[in-house]
Amino acid sequence: MDHISDSTVRRLSNYLRVLDEIASAGEDMVSSHGLAGRSGVTPAQVRKDLSYFGSFGRRGLGYSVAALKAEIRAILGLNKRWRVALVGAGNIGSALFAYKEFGRQGFDIVAVFDNAEDRVGQRLGDLTIEPISEFARLSQQRGVEIGVIATPPRHAQEIAERMIAAGLKGILNFAPRKLFVPDTVALRSVNMAIELESLSFALAHGEPARRAGRRFPLAE
Amino acid sequence: MDHISDSTVRRLSNYLRVLDEIASAGEDMVSSHGLAGRSGVTPAQVRKDLSYFGSFGRRGLGYSVAALKAEIRAILGLNKRWRVALVGAGNIGSALFAYKEFGRQGFDIVAVFDNAEDRVGQRLGDLTIEPISEFARLSQQRGVEIGVIATPPRHAQEIAERMIAAGLKGILNFAPRKLFVPDTVALRSVNMAIELESLSFALAHGEPARRAGRRFPLAE
Numbered sequence: 248m249d250h251i252s253d254s255t256v257r258r259l260s261n262y263l264r265v266l267d268e269i270a271s272a273g274e275d276m277v278s279s280h281g282l283a284g285r286s287g288v289t290p291a292q293v294r295k296d297l298s299y300f301g302s303f304g305r306r307g308l309g310y311s312v313a314a315l316k317a318e319i320r321a322i323l324g325l326n327k328r329w330r331v332a333l334v335g336a337g338n339i340g341s342a343l344f345a346y347k348e349f350g351r352q353g354f355d356i357v358a359v360f361d362n363a364e365d366r367v368g369q370r371l372g373d374l375t376i377e378p379i380s381e382f383a384r385l386s387q388q389r390g391v392e393i394g395v396i397a398t399p400p401r402h403a404q405e406i407a408e409r410m411i412a413a414g415l416k417g418i419l420n421f422a423p424r425k426l427f428v429p430d431t432v433a434l435r436s437v438n439m440a441i442e443l444e445s446l447s448f449a450l451a452h453g454e455p456a457r458r459a460g461r462r463f464p465l466a467e
Numbered sequence: 468m469d470h471i472s473d474s475t476v477r478r479l480s481n482y483l484r485v486l487d488e489i490a491s492a493g494e495d496m497v498s499s500h501g502l503a504g505r506s507g508v509t510p511a512q513v514r515k516d517l518s519y520f521g522s523f524g525r526r527g528l529g530y531s532v533a534a535l536k537a538e539i540r541a542i543l544g545l546n547k548r549w550r551v552a553l554v555g556a557g558n559i560g561s562a563l564f565a566y567k568e569f570g571r572q573g574f575d576i577v578a579v580f581d582n583a584e585d586r587v588g589q590r591l592g593d594l595t596i597e598p599i600s601e602f603a604r605l606s607q608q609r610g611v612e613i614g615v616i617a618t619p620p621r622h623a624q625e626i627a628e629r630m631i632a633a634g635l636k637g638i639l640n641f642a643p644r645k646l647f648v649p650d651t652v653a654l655r656s657v658n659m660a661i662e663l664e665s666l667s668f669a670l671a672h673g674e675p676a677r678r679a680g681r682r683f684p685l686a687e
Contacts, residue, residue: 446613
Protein backbone atom coordinates (compact mmCIF):
# COMPACT_ATOMS: atom_id res chain seq x y z
CA MET A 248 0.00 0.00 0.00
CA ASP A 249 2.97 2.24 -0.48
CA HIS A 250 2.11 4.19 -3.59
CA ILE A 251 -1.53 5.16 -3.30
CA SER A 252 -1.80 8.58 -4.87
CA ASP A 253 -3.91 11.33 -3.47
CA SER A 254 -6.14 11.16 -6.54
CA THR A 255 -6.77 7.44 -5.91
CA VAL A 256 -7.81 8.26 -2.35
CA ARG A 257 -10.17 10.93 -3.66
CA ARG A 258 -11.74 8.50 -6.12
CA LEU A 259 -12.21 5.99 -3.28
CA SER A 260 -14.03 8.69 -1.29
CA ASN A 261 -16.19 9.31 -4.32
CA TYR A 262 -16.93 5.58 -4.80
CA LEU A 263 -17.98 5.42 -1.17
CA ARG A 264 -20.46 8.24 -1.74
CA VAL A 265 -21.85 6.54 -4.86
CA LEU A 266 -22.12 3.22 -2.99
CA ASP A 267 -24.09 4.98 -0.24
CA GLU A 268 -26.55 6.18 -2.87
CA ILE A 269 -26.75 2.72 -4.45
CA ALA A 270 -27.39 1.17 -1.03
CA SER A 271 -30.10 3.78 -0.32
CA ALA A 272 -31.75 2.75 -3.57
CA GLY A 273 -31.96 -0.79 -2.18
CA GLU A 274 -29.45 -2.44 -4.55
CA ASP A 275 -27.22 -5.19 -3.14
CA MET A 276 -24.78 -5.73 -5.99
CA VAL A 277 -23.02 -3.38 -8.37
CA SER A 278 -20.85 -4.03 -11.43
CA SER A 279 -17.65 -2.12 -12.08
CA HIS A 280 -19.50 -0.61 -15.05
CA GLY A 281 -22.33 0.53 -12.80
CA LEU A 282 -19.99 1.99 -10.20
CA ALA A 283 -17.88 3.64 -12.91
CA GLY A 284 -20.86 5.17 -14.70
CA ARG A 285 -22.16 6.78 -11.55
CA SER A 286 -18.70 7.92 -10.47
CA GLY A 287 -17.78 9.51 -13.78
CA VAL A 288 -14.70 7.30 -14.41
CA THR A 289 -14.02 4.27 -16.62
CA PRO A 290 -14.69 0.68 -15.44
CA ALA A 291 -10.96 0.00 -15.90
CA GLN A 292 -10.19 2.84 -13.49
CA VAL A 293 -12.56 1.39 -10.89
CA ARG A 294 -10.95 -2.05 -11.17
CA LYS A 295 -7.45 -0.57 -11.00
CA ASP A 296 -8.26 1.55 -7.94
CA LEU A 297 -9.76 -1.40 -6.08
CA SER A 298 -6.97 -3.75 -7.10
CA TYR A 299 -4.48 -1.90 -4.91
CA PHE A 300 -6.19 -3.32 -1.90
CA GLY A 301 -6.59 -6.96 -2.87
CA SER A 302 -9.32 -8.66 -4.76
CA PHE A 303 -12.96 -7.68 -4.40
CA GLY A 304 -15.90 -8.80 -6.44
CA ARG A 305 -16.50 -11.79 -8.67
CA ARG A 306 -16.41 -11.84 -12.45
CA GLY A 307 -19.93 -11.68 -13.81
CA LEU A 308 -21.49 -10.99 -10.41
CA GLY A 309 -19.94 -7.67 -9.55
CA TYR A 310 -19.36 -6.34 -6.08
CA SER A 311 -21.44 -6.69 -2.95
CA VAL A 312 -22.38 -3.09 -2.13
CA ALA A 313 -22.22 -3.64 1.63
CA ALA A 314 -18.89 -5.47 1.53
CA LEU A 315 -17.30 -2.94 -0.81
CA LYS A 316 -18.49 -0.06 1.38
CA ALA A 317 -17.00 -1.72 4.44
CA GLU A 318 -13.70 -2.35 2.64
CA ILE A 319 -13.41 1.21 1.35
CA ARG A 320 -14.32 2.62 4.76
CA ALA A 321 -11.54 0.52 6.30
CA ILE A 322 -9.07 1.62 3.61
CA LEU A 323 -9.92 5.27 4.25
CA GLY A 324 -9.49 4.88 7.98
CA LEU A 325 -13.22 5.42 8.52
CA ASN A 326 -13.76 2.19 10.45
CA LYS A 327 -13.07 4.15 13.62
CA ARG A 328 -14.31 7.49 14.86
CA TRP A 329 -11.90 10.42 14.85
CA ARG A 330 -11.93 13.10 17.53
CA VAL A 331 -11.70 16.57 16.05
CA ALA A 332 -11.03 20.03 17.53
CA LEU A 333 -12.34 23.04 15.61
CA VAL A 334 -10.57 26.38 15.94
CA GLY A 335 -12.58 29.37 14.75
CA ALA A 336 -16.30 29.66 15.44
CA GLY A 337 -17.14 32.30 12.82
CA ASN A 338 -19.18 31.66 9.67
CA ILE A 339 -16.97 28.93 8.24
CA GLY A 340 -16.44 27.26 11.62
CA SER A 341 -20.16 27.29 12.37
CA ALA A 342 -20.92 25.90 8.92
CA LEU A 343 -18.43 23.10 9.48
CA PHE A 344 -19.86 22.39 12.89
CA ALA A 345 -23.33 22.08 11.38
CA TYR A 346 -22.10 19.98 8.44
CA LYS A 347 -23.75 16.61 9.03
CA GLU A 348 -21.54 14.78 6.54
CA PHE A 349 -18.61 14.99 8.98
CA GLY A 350 -20.42 13.07 11.70
CA ARG A 351 -21.78 10.63 9.17
CA GLN A 352 -18.26 9.76 8.05
CA GLY A 353 -16.94 9.27 11.57
CA PHE A 354 -15.57 12.67 12.54
CA ASP A 355 -16.75 13.98 15.90
CA ILE A 356 -16.08 17.58 16.80
CA VAL A 357 -15.37 17.32 20.53
CA ALA A 358 -13.99 20.81 21.20
CA VAL A 359 -14.42 24.30 19.70
CA PHE A 360 -12.07 27.21 20.28
CA ASP A 361 -12.10 30.89 19.42
CA ASN A 362 -10.47 34.00 20.78
CA ALA A 363 -13.19 36.57 20.11
CA GLU A 364 -14.56 37.88 23.40
CA ASP A 365 -18.13 37.71 22.16
CA ARG A 366 -17.76 34.04 21.23
CA VAL A 367 -15.83 32.47 24.12
CA GLY A 368 -18.28 30.96 26.60
CA GLN A 369 -21.12 30.78 24.02
CA ARG A 370 -22.65 27.44 23.09
CA LEU A 371 -22.17 25.76 19.73
CA GLY A 372 -24.41 22.69 19.63
CA ASP A 373 -23.70 20.90 22.89
CA LEU A 374 -20.21 22.36 23.26
CA THR A 375 -19.00 25.55 24.90
CA ILE A 376 -16.63 27.71 22.85
CA GLU A 377 -13.32 27.73 24.72
CA PRO A 378 -10.44 30.24 24.56
CA ILE A 379 -7.43 29.21 22.47
CA SER A 380 -5.26 29.25 25.61
CA GLU A 381 -7.08 26.08 26.69
CA PHE A 382 -6.27 24.25 23.46
CA ALA A 383 -3.50 21.94 24.67
CA ARG A 384 -5.17 21.03 27.96
CA LEU A 385 -8.63 20.31 26.55
CA SER A 386 -7.32 18.52 23.45
CA GLN A 387 -5.37 16.16 25.63
CA GLN A 388 -8.27 15.67 28.02
CA ARG A 389 -10.69 14.91 25.18
CA GLY A 390 -8.32 12.79 23.13
CA VAL A 391 -8.29 15.05 20.07
CA GLU A 392 -6.46 13.61 17.03
CA ILE A 393 -7.34 16.02 14.22
CA GLY A 394 -7.48 19.82 14.22
CA VAL A 395 -9.60 21.92 11.87
CA ILE A 396 -8.49 25.52 11.26
CA ALA A 397 -11.29 27.95 10.37
CA THR A 398 -9.66 31.18 11.53
CA PRO A 399 -8.73 34.30 9.57
CA PRO A 400 -5.61 33.55 7.48
CA ARG A 401 -3.27 35.65 9.61
CA HIS A 402 -3.80 33.34 12.61
CA ALA A 403 -3.65 30.04 10.75
CA GLN A 404 0.09 29.29 11.07
CA GLU A 405 0.11 30.07 14.80
CA ILE A 406 -2.91 27.79 15.36
CA ALA A 407 -1.25 25.02 13.36
CA GLU A 408 1.79 25.30 15.62
CA ARG A 409 -0.40 25.07 18.72
CA MET A 410 -2.03 21.97 17.29
CA ILE A 411 1.32 20.35 16.56
CA ALA A 412 2.62 21.27 20.02
CA ALA A 413 -0.49 19.63 21.50
CA GLY A 414 0.42 16.39 19.73
CA LEU A 415 -2.19 16.40 16.93
CA LYS A 416 -1.18 14.33 13.92
CA GLY A 417 -3.60 15.71 11.32
CA ILE A 418 -4.71 19.21 10.34
CA LEU A 419 -7.46 20.30 7.98
CA ASN A 420 -6.99 23.93 7.01
CA PHE A 421 -9.77 26.16 5.66
CA ALA A 422 -7.83 29.43 5.94
CA PRO A 423 -6.58 30.65 2.54
CA ARG A 424 -2.93 30.60 3.59
CA LYS A 425 -0.15 28.11 2.92
CA LEU A 426 0.88 26.41 6.17
CA PHE A 427 4.26 25.00 7.08
CA VAL A 428 4.22 21.87 9.18
CA PRO A 429 6.82 19.19 9.91
CA ASP A 430 6.78 15.89 8.03
CA THR A 431 5.32 14.12 11.05
CA VAL A 432 1.99 15.91 10.60
CA ALA A 433 -0.54 15.23 7.80
CA LEU A 434 -1.99 18.43 6.37
CA ARG A 435 -4.87 18.97 3.95
CA SER A 436 -6.14 22.36 2.85
CA VAL A 437 -9.49 23.35 1.44
CA ASN A 438 -9.25 26.54 -0.54
CA MET A 439 -12.65 27.38 -1.87
CA ALA A 440 -11.28 30.05 -4.19
CA ILE A 441 -9.08 27.45 -5.92
CA GLU A 442 -12.21 25.59 -7.01
CA LEU A 443 -13.68 28.79 -8.39
CA GLU A 444 -10.41 29.41 -10.23
CA SER A 445 -10.52 25.95 -11.74
CA LEU A 446 -14.02 26.82 -12.91
CA SER A 447 -12.99 30.18 -14.35
CA PHE A 448 -10.11 28.47 -16.17
CA ALA A 449 -12.59 26.02 -17.67
CA LEU A 450 -14.94 28.82 -18.71
CA ALA A 451 -12.19 31.06 -20.06
CA HIS A 452 -10.80 28.24 -22.20
CA GLY A 453 -14.08 26.73 -23.29
CA GLU A 454 -13.76 23.47 -21.39
CA PRO A 455 -17.41 22.57 -21.87
CA ALA A 456 -17.04 22.76 -25.65
CA ARG A 457 -13.80 20.77 -25.63
CA ARG A 458 -15.44 18.12 -23.50
CA ALA A 459 -18.40 17.79 -25.78
CA GLY A 460 -17.18 14.36 -26.85
CA ARG A 461 -17.33 13.05 -23.30
CA ARG A 462 -20.26 11.10 -22.19
CA PHE A 463 -22.87 12.21 -19.71
CA PRO A 464 -22.45 12.49 -16.70
CA LEU A 465 -19.40 14.69 -16.45
CA ALA A 466 -16.70 13.50 -14.11
CA GLU A 467 -15.83 15.85 -11.30
CA MET B 468 -3.56 24.70 -24.65
CA ASP B 469 -5.49 21.54 -25.22
CA HIS B 470 -4.18 19.22 -22.58
CA ILE B 471 -3.88 21.21 -19.38
CA SER B 472 -4.78 18.82 -16.59
CA ASP B 473 -6.84 19.82 -13.63
CA SER B 474 -3.82 19.26 -11.37
CA THR B 475 -1.79 21.73 -13.47
CA VAL B 476 -4.56 24.30 -13.06
CA ARG B 477 -4.52 23.72 -9.30
CA ARG B 478 -0.77 24.18 -9.15
CA LEU B 479 -1.11 27.43 -11.11
CA SER B 480 -3.66 28.63 -8.54
CA ASN B 481 -1.19 27.71 -5.85
CA TYR B 482 1.70 29.55 -7.58
CA LEU B 483 -0.52 32.59 -7.79
CA ARG B 484 -1.07 32.49 -4.04
CA VAL B 485 2.66 32.09 -3.38
CA LEU B 486 3.44 34.97 -5.78
CA ASP B 487 0.96 37.16 -3.89
CA GLU B 488 2.89 36.43 -0.69
CA ILE B 489 6.23 37.09 -2.39
CA ALA B 490 4.90 40.39 -3.76
CA SER B 491 3.61 41.33 -0.28
CA ALA B 492 7.11 40.73 1.05
CA GLY B 493 8.36 43.35 -1.42
CA GLU B 494 10.32 41.02 -3.71
CA ASP B 495 10.33 41.81 -7.46
CA MET B 496 11.96 38.70 -8.88
CA VAL B 497 11.70 35.01 -8.07
CA SER B 498 13.64 31.99 -9.32
CA SER B 499 11.94 28.73 -10.26
CA HIS B 500 13.74 27.28 -7.22
CA GLY B 501 12.27 29.95 -4.97
CA LEU B 502 8.77 29.55 -6.36
CA ALA B 503 9.06 25.75 -6.19
CA GLY B 504 10.31 25.73 -2.60
CA ARG B 505 7.45 27.87 -1.39
CA SER B 506 4.91 25.90 -3.43
CA GLY B 507 6.04 22.47 -2.27
CA VAL B 508 6.92 21.18 -5.76
CA THR B 509 10.17 20.71 -7.69
CA PRO B 510 11.73 23.49 -9.80
CA ALA B 511 11.35 21.18 -12.82
CA GLN B 512 7.60 21.00 -12.14
CA VAL B 513 7.35 24.80 -11.99
CA ARG B 514 9.19 25.17 -15.30
CA LYS B 515 7.08 22.46 -16.91
CA ASP B 516 3.80 23.98 -15.70
CA LEU B 517 4.74 27.43 -16.97
CA SER B 518 6.07 26.11 -20.27
CA TYR B 519 2.57 25.17 -21.41
CA PHE B 520 1.80 28.82 -21.82
CA GLY B 521 4.87 30.06 -23.63
CA SER B 522 8.14 31.29 -22.30
CA PHE B 523 8.40 33.29 -19.12
CA GLY B 524 11.48 34.30 -17.22
CA ARG B 525 15.10 34.61 -18.18
CA ARG B 526 17.83 32.14 -17.35
CA GLY B 527 19.83 33.35 -14.35
CA LEU B 528 17.40 36.18 -13.59
CA GLY B 529 14.24 34.29 -12.78
CA TYR B 530 10.74 35.58 -13.19
CA SER B 531 9.32 39.03 -12.65
CA VAL B 532 6.81 38.52 -9.85
CA ALA B 533 4.37 41.10 -11.22
CA ALA B 534 4.56 39.80 -14.81
CA LEU B 535 4.20 36.18 -13.77
CA LYS B 536 1.20 37.02 -11.57
CA ALA B 537 -0.44 38.83 -14.47
CA GLU B 538 0.24 35.93 -16.84
CA ILE B 539 -1.14 33.31 -14.43
CA ARG B 540 -4.18 35.44 -13.71
CA ALA B 541 -4.85 35.68 -17.44
CA ILE B 542 -4.34 31.92 -17.88
CA LEU B 543 -6.80 31.21 -15.06
CA GLY B 544 -9.39 33.55 -16.55
CA LEU B 545 -8.97 35.95 -13.61
CA ASN B 546 -8.20 38.98 -15.78
CA LYS B 547 -11.90 39.69 -15.81
CA ARG B 548 -14.50 39.79 -13.07
CA TRP B 549 -17.06 36.98 -12.92
CA ARG B 550 -20.65 37.55 -11.83
CA VAL B 551 -21.82 34.89 -9.40
CA ALA B 552 -25.22 33.89 -8.02
CA LEU B 553 -25.29 32.11 -4.65
CA VAL B 554 -28.15 29.75 -3.86
CA GLY B 555 -28.52 28.89 -0.18
CA ALA B 556 -28.07 31.51 2.53
CA GLY B 557 -27.57 29.17 5.48
CA ASN B 558 -24.28 28.67 7.33
CA ILE B 559 -22.22 27.61 4.33
CA GLY B 560 -23.78 30.19 2.02
CA SER B 561 -23.21 32.96 4.55
CA ALA B 562 -19.63 31.82 5.06
CA LEU B 563 -19.04 31.89 1.31
CA PHE B 564 -20.64 35.30 1.03
CA ALA B 565 -18.28 36.61 3.72
CA TYR B 566 -15.25 34.87 2.20
CA LYS B 567 -13.06 37.77 1.08
CA GLU B 568 -10.81 35.62 -1.10
CA PHE B 569 -13.58 35.27 -3.69
CA GLY B 570 -13.81 39.00 -4.27
CA ARG B 571 -10.05 39.32 -4.24
CA GLN B 572 -9.77 36.79 -7.08
CA GLY B 573 -12.40 38.46 -9.22
CA PHE B 574 -15.65 36.73 -8.26
CA ASP B 575 -18.52 39.07 -7.38
CA ILE B 576 -21.63 37.64 -5.77
CA VAL B 577 -24.36 39.73 -7.38
CA ALA B 578 -27.45 37.75 -6.29
CA VAL B 579 -28.40 35.49 -3.36
CA PHE B 580 -31.35 33.10 -3.31
CA ASP B 581 -33.01 30.92 -0.71
CA ASN B 582 -36.44 29.42 -0.23
CA ALA B 583 -36.72 29.52 3.57
CA GLU B 584 -39.47 31.91 4.58
CA ASP B 585 -37.38 33.40 7.35
CA ARG B 586 -34.54 34.19 4.95
CA VAL B 587 -36.24 35.58 1.82
CA GLY B 588 -36.31 39.37 2.01
CA GLN B 589 -33.50 39.54 4.59
CA ARG B 590 -30.28 41.37 3.78
CA LEU B 591 -26.95 39.65 3.18
CA GLY B 592 -24.30 42.34 2.84
CA ASP B 593 -25.75 44.83 0.38
CA LEU B 594 -27.99 42.25 -1.32
CA THR B 595 -31.53 41.13 -0.54
CA ILE B 596 -32.12 37.37 -0.34
CA GLU B 597 -34.49 36.50 -3.18
CA PRO B 598 -36.81 33.51 -3.61
CA ILE B 599 -35.60 30.74 -5.93
CA SER B 600 -38.53 31.40 -8.25
CA GLU B 601 -36.79 34.65 -9.24
CA PHE B 602 -33.56 32.89 -10.22
CA ALA B 603 -33.86 32.98 -14.01
CA ARG B 604 -35.16 36.54 -14.20
CA LEU B 605 -32.63 38.08 -11.80
CA SER B 606 -29.70 36.07 -13.13
CA GLN B 607 -30.38 37.33 -16.62
CA GLN B 608 -30.94 40.88 -15.43
CA ARG B 609 -27.68 40.90 -13.46
CA GLY B 610 -25.61 39.04 -16.04
CA VAL B 611 -24.79 36.05 -13.83
CA GLU B 612 -22.27 33.61 -15.34
CA ILE B 613 -21.47 31.25 -12.45
CA GLY B 614 -23.78 29.64 -9.89
CA VAL B 615 -22.74 28.50 -6.42
CA ILE B 616 -24.88 25.83 -4.75
CA ALA B 617 -24.88 25.90 -0.95
CA THR B 618 -28.23 24.22 -0.32
CA PRO B 619 -29.05 20.97 1.50
CA PRO B 620 -28.02 18.02 -0.71
CA ARG B 621 -31.58 17.01 -1.59
CA HIS B 622 -32.14 20.30 -3.44
CA ALA B 623 -28.80 20.47 -5.22
CA GLN B 624 -29.72 18.72 -8.48
CA GLU B 625 -32.88 20.75 -8.92
CA ILE B 626 -30.96 23.99 -8.33
CA ALA B 627 -28.29 22.91 -10.84
CA GLU B 628 -31.03 22.37 -13.42
CA ARG B 629 -32.46 25.81 -12.74
CA MET B 630 -29.00 27.29 -13.21
CA ILE B 631 -28.49 25.47 -16.51
CA ALA B 632 -31.95 26.48 -17.70
CA ALA B 633 -31.07 30.10 -16.89
CA GLY B 634 -28.03 29.83 -19.19
CA LEU B 635 -25.24 29.65 -16.59
CA LYS B 636 -22.09 28.01 -17.92
CA GLY B 637 -20.33 27.18 -14.63
CA ILE B 638 -21.45 25.69 -11.33
CA LEU B 639 -19.57 25.39 -8.05
CA ASN B 640 -21.29 22.85 -5.80
CA PHE B 641 -20.85 22.71 -2.03
CA ALA B 642 -23.66 20.24 -1.38
CA PRO B 643 -22.37 16.73 -0.67
CA ARG B 644 -24.22 15.17 -3.59
CA LYS B 645 -23.05 14.12 -7.04
CA LEU B 646 -24.62 16.33 -9.69
CA PHE B 647 -25.44 15.46 -13.27
CA VAL B 648 -25.01 18.24 -15.79
CA PRO B 649 -24.68 18.29 -19.57
CA ASP B 650 -21.27 18.58 -21.20
CA THR B 651 -21.90 22.21 -22.04
CA VAL B 652 -21.64 23.18 -18.37
CA ALA B 653 -18.45 23.24 -16.28
CA LEU B 654 -18.95 21.80 -12.80
CA ARG B 655 -16.65 21.78 -9.78
CA SER B 656 -17.56 20.34 -6.41
CA VAL B 657 -16.12 21.06 -2.99
CA ASN B 658 -16.79 18.22 -0.60
CA MET B 659 -15.30 19.11 2.73
CA ALA B 660 -15.70 15.58 4.06
CA ILE B 661 -13.51 14.27 1.22
CA GLU B 662 -10.61 16.33 2.53
CA LEU B 663 -11.15 14.92 6.00
CA GLU B 664 -11.21 11.42 4.51
CA SER B 665 -7.94 12.06 2.70
CA LEU B 666 -6.56 13.09 6.09
CA SER B 667 -7.91 10.02 7.87
CA PHE B 668 -6.42 7.83 5.12
CA ALA B 669 -3.07 9.50 5.71
CA LEU B 670 -3.31 9.03 9.47
CA ALA B 671 -4.56 5.45 9.25
CA HIS B 672 -1.71 4.49 6.92
CA GLY B 673 1.03 6.46 8.60
CA GLU B 674 1.54 8.95 5.78
CA PRO B 675 3.58 11.31 7.95
CA ALA B 676 6.06 8.53 8.69
CA ARG B 677 6.21 7.46 5.03
CA ARG B 678 6.79 11.02 3.98
CA ALA B 679 9.60 11.50 6.45
CA GLY B 680 12.07 11.55 3.57
CA ARG B 681 10.38 14.57 2.01
CA ARG B 682 11.74 17.95 2.63
CA PHE B 683 10.08 20.67 4.66
CA PRO B 684 7.63 22.25 3.85
CA LEU B 685 5.10 19.61 2.94
CA ALA B 686 3.42 20.07 -0.40
CA GLU B 687 -0.27 20.67 -0.34
